[in-house]
Amino acid sequence: MTALGSIKLRITGMGVIFYSPFATEKIQEGEDYLSSNFENPDLVEAEALRGGIVGINLGTPGDFILNIYAGYPNEDHVTKSAYKLRAGIEVKDEIICVRDLFDLMNWSRNISERQIISLENGFYHMTFLSDEPSSGILGDDQIISLYLQRLEEMPKLKFNGIPTLC
Helix, strand or coil: CEEEEEEEEEECCCEEEEECHHHHCCCCCCCCHHHHHCCCHHHHHHHHHHCCCEEEECCCCEEEEEEEEECCCCHHHHHHCCEEEEEEEEECCCEEEEEEHHHHHCCCCCCCHHHEEECCCEEEEEEEEECCCCCCCCCEEEEEEEEEEEECCCCCCCCCCCCECC
């Protein structure tokens, strides 16, 4: 597995979103997309199933460290991780943007370079693995490992509403 980088995120909402810019083209600058389109669990699930705006419920606000790798995790890491989630995403713009869910309340296309993952265009399996921080408090510099495996087509996924990691 190859390390692709690390992103430190302060999350004020209950989750994080992943997307390639094509998926947010319909959102107007300043629009409250969260209230109009992303508070309905069925809509969030449908968007995640198509690999557009992939919303992940982290269960808490806080500080998170996202360590990003190419490929699939080894089975030992999967087995030992307390929190696991598999999702998928379509990349068309050679980047994935990573943002606080609450950024959807007052949308801006502007994003820090530190919140961008560079990848080839295509479909990817996203494997999220995490554990409770040593403090015992979720969101207290919690480390999340994200593994990105390129696929020929969008993976077949099933969620029970909003994709949830913690």
